[in-house]
Amino acid sequence: MRNDIVAFTERLVAVDTSPGRSTAPVVAALVEELGELGAHVTVQDGEHAGVAQRNLVARFGGDAAAGLVLAGHLDTVPWDASMRATTSAERDGRRLFGRGAVDMKGPIATQIEAVAATREALRRPVVLALTYAEEVGCHGALHLVQRPDLAGDLTGAVCLVGEPTGMRPIVEHKGYGVARVTFRGVPAHSSNPWKGADASAALGAFLVAMHRLREELAAEAPADSRHDPRGTVLNTGLVSAGTARNVVPDRGEVMLEFRPLPGIDLTAFRARVQRELDVAVAAASGTEATIDWFEDRPAFAQDAGVPFVAWLTERTALEPGVVPFYTEAEIFRGGLGIPTVVCGPGSIDQAHRVDESITFDELEAGVEFYADAVRSFCC
Numbered sequence: 001m002r003n004d005i006v007a008f009t010e011r012l013v014a015v016d017t018s019p020g021r022s023t024a025p026v027v028a029a030l031v032e033e034l035g036e037l038g039a040h041v042t043v044q045d046g047e048h049a050g051v052a053q054r055n056l057v058a059r060f061g062g063d064a065a066a067g068l069v070l071a072g073h074l075d076t077v078p079w080d081a082s083m084r085a086t087t088s089a090e091r092d093g094r095r096l097f098g099r100g101a102v103d104m105k106g107p108i109a110t111q112i113e114a115v116a117a118t119r120e121a122l123r124r125p126v127v128l129a130l131t132y133a134e135e136v137g138c139h140g141a142l143h144l145v146q147r148p149d150l151a152g153d154l155t156g157a158v159c160l161v162g163e164p165t166g167m168r169p170i171v172e173h174k175g176y177g178v179a180r181v182t183f184r185g186v187p188a189h190s191s192n193p194w195k196g197a198d199a200s201a202a203l204g205a206f207l208v209a210m211h212r213l214r215e216e217l218a219a220e221a222p223a224d225s226r227h228d229p230r231g232t233v234l235n236t237g238l239v240s241a242g243t244a245r246n247v248v249p250d251r252g253e254v255m256l257e258f259r260p261l262p263g264i265d266l267t268a269f270r271a272r273v274q275r276e277l278d279v280a281v282a283a284a285s286g287t288e289a290t291i292d293w294f295e296d297r298p299a300f301a302q303d304a305g306v307p308f309v310a311w312l313t314e315r316t317a318l319e320p321g322v323v324p325f326y327t328e329a330e331i332f333r334g335g336l337g338i339p340t341v342v343c344g345p346g347s348i349d350q351a352h353r354v355d356e357s358i359t360f361d362e363l364e365a366g367v368e369f370y371a372d373a374v375r376s377f378c379c
């Protein structure tokens with residue numbers, strides 16, 4: 001092995017890429033490292049929340065049609081000095097603690113080591129696609145797939161997203177979306193509420209309707225759904241209304257978050273929410289409301305009948321599964337137009353924790369797994 005995989009993971013963990021930080025420093029370090037390994041490296045400049053960000057695309061083996069794309073995100077969730085998982089990685093026995101150790105600088109290190117170990121034998125190119133701002137909405141991946149030419153010819157290629165799945169091939173997960181619902185009424189002195197239009201009355205009726213819809217969606221889940229929970233879910237996570245206790249509320253807001261099953265007709269879903277909103281507003285005379293839909297992230301569904309999934313099932317000895325969390329997989333599958341599966345070393349249970357960690361064995365198994373994938377699809 002070129003590098004000690006644990007030491008390499010520690011070096012990546014040491015560069016802070018938590019929210020508000022740029023991926024530029026870690027990309028600069030990797031540009032040098034991957035260049036020395038003979039990669040053709042392209043950096044894509046981006047921006048998120050006012051901070052300059054960078055995606056990195058590295059191509060090994062020339063310009064021909066690639067066989068494999070290995071993808072991952074360079075950013076992490078937040079950390080502070082009170083946690084065990086910081087940018088100063090800590091070894092304890094054969095386990096490495098650090099922010100991003102498992103999600104997903106460790107898996108990225110294993111992808112790079114696997115390519116380093118196999119690059120001399122390439123007959124078809126392999127591409128690394130590393131992104132920014134995944135944890136805050138997959139912004140880097142969405143930016144990257146706007147320029148698929150940066151990855152070069154991917155005809156016939158397959159893509160592995162290296163999120164920690166305990167090396168189980170993942171072929172499905174729910175989508176993600178948010179809607180801000182804004183209510184407006186007419187303020188009045190609270191001693192005579194009939195002189196105003198109470199935005200909180202419309203909001204309240206809408207909340208009741210959304211919780212009824214949540215149960216309806218659960219009841220409508222297909223009997224063969226493997227998701228947990230089985231159906232589309234929604235949450236009314238942020239609710240506010242009014243300006244003072246003695247004023248009839250002239251404003252209100254609900255932030256609605258939903259996680260649609262693959263195959264759900266989103267247009268029909270939105271129309272259903274809109275109908276409930278219309279009913280709620282009609283019941284509170286003089287009020288109005290608008291919905292602003294955003295953060296539209298498609299559900300992931302890879303056809304499990306393709307040879308790529310059969311190879312993964314055989315290699316990992318694990319049946320293709322589903323996960324409850326969101327990944328960049330559908331953005332790559334749809335945006336690059338190639339079969340895509342999420343499969344990486346380490347456990348998602350260790351991710352986002354104050355004591356995030358990965359074991360040395362998981363890292364070593366990751367290198368072996370990705371090297372096998374390169375040999376199968378590029379050699």
Ligand SMILES: [Zn+2]
Pocket residue numbers: 073103104134163
């Ligand atoms: Zn992740």
